[in-house]
Amino acid sequence: MTEPRPADRVSRRALLGLLGAGAAGAAVGAAGAAGVAVAATGTIGAAGGGGGASAYPFFGAHQAGITTPAQDRLHFAAFDVSSTLDRTGLIELLTEWTEAAARLTQGLEVAEGGATGGSDYAPPVDTGEALGLPASGLTITFGFGPGLFTDASGADRFGLAARRPAALEPLPRFQGDALQPERSGGDLCIQACADDPQVAVHAIRNLSRIAFGRASLRWSQLGFGRTSSTSTSQTTPRNLFGFKDGTANLKAEDGSLLDEQVWVQASDSPAWLAGGSYLVARRIRMIIENWDRVQLGEQEMLVGRSKGEGAPLSGGTEFSEPDFEATGVADKPLIDTNAHVRLAHHSSNGGARMLRRGYNFVDGNDELGRLDAGLFFLSFQRTPQQFIDVQTSLAADGLNEYLKHVGSAIFAVPGGVREGEFVGQALFA
Ligand code: HEM
Numbered sequence: 001m002t003e004p005r006p007a008d009r010v011s012r013r014a015l016l017g018l019l020g021a022g023a024a025g026a027a028v029g030a031a032g033a034a035g036v037a038v039a040a041t042g043t044i045g046a047a048g049g050g051g052g053a054s055a056y057p058f059f060g061a062h063q064a065g066i067t068t069p070a071q072d073r074l075h076f077a078a079f080d081v082s083s084t085l086d087r088t089g090l091i092e093l094l095t096e097w098t099e100a101a102a103r104l105t106q107g108l109e110v111a112e113g114g115a116t117g118g119s120d121y122a123p124p125v126d127t128g129e130a131l132g133l134p135a136s137g138l139t140i141t142f143g144f145g146p147g148l149f150t151d152a153s154g155a156d157r158f159g160l161a162a163r164r165p166a167a168l169e170p171l172p173r174f175q176g177d178a179l180q181p182e183r184s185g186g187d188l189c190i191q192a193c194a195d196d197p198q199v200a201v202h203a204i205r206n207l208s209r210i211a212f213g214r215a216s217l218r219w220s221q222l223g224f225g226r227t228s229s230t231s232t233s234q235t236t237p238r239n240l241f242g243f244k245d246g247t248a249n250l251k252a253e254d255g256s257l258l259d260e261q262v263w264v265q266a267s268d269s270p271a272w273l274a275g276g277s278y279l280v281a282r283r284i285r286m287i288i289e290n291w292d293r294v295q296l297g298e299q300e301m302l303v304g305r306s307k308g309e310g311a312p313l314s315g316g317t318e319f320s321e322p323d324f325e326a327t328g329v330a331d332k333p334l335i336d337t338n339a340h341v342r343l344a345h346h347s348s349n350g351g352a353r354m355l356r357r358g359y360n361f362v363d364g365n366d367e368l369g370r371l372d373a374g375l376f377f378l379s380f381q382r383t384p385q386q387f388i389d390v391q392t393s394l395a396a397d398g399l400n401e402y403l404k405h406v407g408s409a410i411f412a413v414p415g416g417v418r419e420g421e422f423v424g425q426a427l428f429a
Contacts, residue, residue: 054195055135058102060416062263062275063423065139066355066380067252069231071193074223074359075200076281076376077208078186078409079215081148087158090148091428093214097142097190097207098422107135110206127209129202136196140203142423143189143279143411146170163427165270167384168412171280175395176405183283183407186218191279191378193357197224219407221283223359223376230357236310236318239375240286240360241402243303244310247318248341250355261353262380264415272426275415277380280354280387283361283407286374291402302398304339312341338398349393352386354379374403384410 056064081090100110109115115128149164150156170185192203201222208217227239228246232253239245250261259265266274291299300306304313304322312322314334324342326334335342346353357380362373381387394400414424 054137055106056137056139058105058140058417059419062277062416063139063141063413064105065141065191065193066262066277066357066413067230067258068137068139068193069234069252070226070228070246070357071137071139071195071200072224072226073194073197073200074226074376075192075197075204075220076223076378077190077192077204077220078145078218078281079188079190079208079211080218081157081187081215082213085157085214087160087428089214090158091422093211094142094424095422096210098417100207100210101140101142101203101423102417104203104206105135105138105140107133107138110210127202127205129205130199133196133199133202136194136199138192138194138199138203140207141191141193141279141413143191143413144168144424144427145186145188145409145411147185147187160427163270163272165273165412167278168410169384171384171391171408171410172388174391174405176400176403177408178404178406179408180406183219184409186409186411188215189279189281189409189411197222221281221359221361221376221407222363223361225360227358227360227375228356230355239358240288240362240373241291241299241303241399243299243305243307244318245358245375246356247305247310248345250353257353258355261382261386262355264382268382272424272429273412273414274426277355277382277413278384278387279411279413280377280379280381280384281407281409281411282377282405284375284377285372285404285406287370287402287404288373289370294402301336302339304335304341313339336398338396340394340397340399343393343397344390349386349389352381352389354381354386354390380413 056068058064104110109126111125114126115124115131118124146168148158149160149168190204190207192200194200204220226237228249229236230249230251232251236244236246250257262277264273264276268274296307300313305311306313310318312320312335314323314326322335322341322345324333324335324347328334342348356378358375358377361376362371365371379387414427417423
């Protein structure tokens with residue numbers, strides 16, 4: 001797991017100053033691929049979810065941004081690689097992205113010189129909007145879509161076809177899917193999470209800029225108000241239906257369950273993906289105007305938990321185990337047969353679990369004056385089948401009347417990056 005590191009309340013500008021001055025006494029943290037050194041003042045930022053000042057190491061056994069305590073903000077981007085890009089060009093892009101991400105996550109500008117230190121006669125290498133802001137818990141997580149291995153016409157553009165994970169296929173069509181191609185798929189993805197939206201946006205903007213001519217944005221999504229906890233240290237947030245979300249999530253502290261359910265193991269195939277995971281992204285529109293007319297009791301029945309406490313309707317408090325056998329009046333199950341938590345529970349899905357890491361979104365409104373709002377669902381699992389099993393089971397979910405899945409994508413997320421390597425290097429070995 002990625003441990004939060006004592007970090008700075010030092011701004012990017014101040015940090016550069018510190019580094020430039022030799023920063024006597026400053027702790028030197030994870031050195032980046034580009035030789036990045038990181039100063040820490042000893043002030044410890046809160047661990048994600050609103051602390052605003054943490055810096056998480058970029059290098060490690062797993063990529064950050066999975067078991068890292070879910071930050072409050074998201075900017076997610078999916079890219080199509082250019083038809084003119086070759087294998088060498090792809091490796092160069094991943095190398096440059098790695099170097100930039102190693103710096104950005106430590107609160108540094110994207111490259112030496114930054115927004116103001118370069119030539120007056122060249123565009124600045126950093127776009128500048130994060131000057132003065134701390135690292136804000138920024139994590140940057142990279143993923144590879146099915147199209148990177150073979151494109152839509154079956155072409156093996158990068159000599160990677162034979163290394164494609166057999167399970168990395170576009171997701172099957174699920175009941176009720178209303179997917180929009182322009183919000184789905186992608187050859188590459190970057191998930192940037194931070195406690196400050198400007199920091200997350202700055203990361204995606206600068207990484208997109210680096211990719212210019214080699215990969216272009218296919219779709220992107222901003223998210224606010226994490227809809228999950230990924231650590232027992234966090235309080236459970238709420239989604240736009242007003243319910244606590246993340247209570248029964250897999251969390252960083254779950255130890256061997258993470259190896260069983262989230263991380264691709266060395267014994268799994270392909271070996272290059274060991275330490276990684278599969279990322280599923282679903283843009284789920286919530287028809288909140290209709291939901292807001294549903295009675296409280298029915299809302300709770302559809303979810304299977306109480307709205308206030310988030311306790312299972314079988315009784316207890318938020319973290320009590322749901323009892324799906326418990327019955328009430330006229331032997332009716334206390335947790336309805338079509339309740340979301342019953343159908344999503346691992347006992348209904350052959351033991352399949354996942355680590356959910358989604359965000360709320362509100363992207364303006366539609367032509368009928370309804371908010372274009374919902375849940376940008378993100379989950380990490382050891383095999384895509386875990387998501388497929390749960391989503392198939394959710395075909396009977398009573399919540400579906402208020403949901404519409406409009407975007408979908410899947411990515412193989414390579415394992416953690418070691419210093420001096422680029423993300424996904426084992427794929428090219
Ligand atoms: C907008 C759509 C969705 C909403 C509003 C929603 C809401 C919720 C809520 C309120 C809970 C209970 C609290 C918790 O344990 O986190 C929950 C649990 C869960 N949800 Fe969802 N969810 C949505 C979509 C999905 C999707 C697409 C999946 C996966 C295919 C999923 C999988 C799960 C799982 C695995 C649990 C934990 C069940 C348990 O073990 O008790 N959810 N969801």
